[in-house]
Amino acid sequence: MQFTPTQKRGATWFLIAAIVLLALWLLGPVLTPFIVAAVLAYALTPVVDKLDDLGHGRMPRVLAVLIVEALFLLTLLSILLLVVPIFAKELPLLREQVPLLADRFNGWLSPLLAQFGIKASLDVASIKAFALKYLNANFEEAFGSVLSSLKLGGSVALAIVGNVVLIPVALFFLLKDWDRIVGLVMELVPPKMRASVDSFTEEADMVLGQYLRGQLLVMGVLAVYFSVALAVFGFDLAVPVGIFTGLAFFIPYLGFGLGMLLALLAGILQFGGLYGVFVVFGVYGAGQLVESFYLTPRLVGERIGLHPLAVIFALLAFGQIFGFLGVLIALPASAVLLVGIRRLKATYMSSKLYQN
The missing domain is CATH 1.20.1440 (de novo design (two linked rop proteins))
Structure with missing residues (x-):
């Protein structure tokens, strides 16, 4: 059976796409920080280019990259810190309110189930014990438990810390050399x-x-x-x-x-x-x-x-x-x-x- 040139090209591109998808699936954990950095670089490159244009070529691209990446990381850190006051304020309230809410819910649920001949109630004492043990405001104890869990799951902690460090580093180099990287990729495309x-x-x-x-x-x-x-x-x-x-x-x-x-x-x-x-x-x-x-x-x-x-x-x-x-x-x-x-x-x- 003879294949036309169009069919051959289609089969070739299909094979390339299949290989890329298989590589992404197999190497997902390894590629994750680089893909995240690439997505961020794609989004931030126009900002770096505009900063270059404002400098009329007098600003080194490295400086423009550092400014843009620093502003992005500060913005991201500010967003993450938005969640901190929520938990800092709500955890002590949660410790006080959970037993009260459990009492209210138990007072509503038990009579309702009794109408259907079902005798059931919440174990309010256990809920109160849970609130006292796990929802306290002792951040030092919580920090100690985090440290102990990091010791137990050292590989997971190392992976998280590694990604936190690797993504900004990869982002810096991708922003600095984005045009050159895109040019190298385009050179692999056949001229036709x-x-x-x-x-x-x-x-x-x-x-x-x-x-x-x-x-x-x-x-x-x-x-x-x-x-x-x-x-x-x-x-x-x-x-x-x-x-x-x-x-x-x-x-x-x-x-x-x-x-x-x-x-x-x-x-x-x-x-x-x-x-x-x-x-x-x-x-x-x-x-x-x-x-x-x-x-x-x-x-x-x-x-x-x-x-x-x-x-x-x-x-x-x-x-x-x-x-x-x-x-x-x-x-x-x-x-x-x-x-x-x-x-x-x-x-x-x-x-x-x-x-x-």
Whole structure:
């Protein structure tokens, strides 16, 4: 059986893609910090380039990279520190409120079950013992337990620390040599295919740029909305919870869930009743509706052309294959795949196989 040149090229690219996917699957833990650094470098390279342009060539690129990376790391550290006041304030309250909430719940549940002939009640004493033991405000003891767990899981701790150090180092070199690295990769493309590859990369770059800009707008709007809405209803931790929720929307659905859990915890502990629960459900329900039906379709979905079901499938599929790394790169990778699918569809519809 004779294969046409087009079929041979298609088989070659399919084999290359299969090898790349297999390598990503096998070397996922090793490649994770480098892929994270590459994604960050792609997003931050335009900022470095603009800083270069502002300097009119007088600013060394290394200095521009250091400034941009330092600002990015400071921003990331500030975001992480938003969660600290939540736990620092809520853990002591949690220790006090958990036994009271358990008593209330037990007082409501036992009569309800008794109506159906079921005798059951919560072991409130055990719950109180748990609260006293694990929800205390003794941070020195907690720090000691963390150290002991690090000793037991030394390889895990070493991997975490290694990634924390490796990602900024890899990001620095990628930002500094991004254009040269891209040029070296493009040199591997056969000359006859460079025009089509350049066209594909330009379209993919445009889609990814639109995705990143749209996602940043959605995150910013939601951070302001949740902060203001929770503050209006009297939440003490409205600003840190609201900002964390808005920024966590970078990971669709998962970020919303984490933010809502923090808000529920803050509401229950501050108000001690159903008021905080109802407020959180109302605020977050309205926010989810606005985000799903207006913000994301207008600012993100229309730009990259991904249906909500495709977003969910991409998150599940990439997460299943590549773990947390897959969840992180699911939507950007899907946007690039979408460009390829559009081109395949156009080629198929213009072929004789479709027209006949």
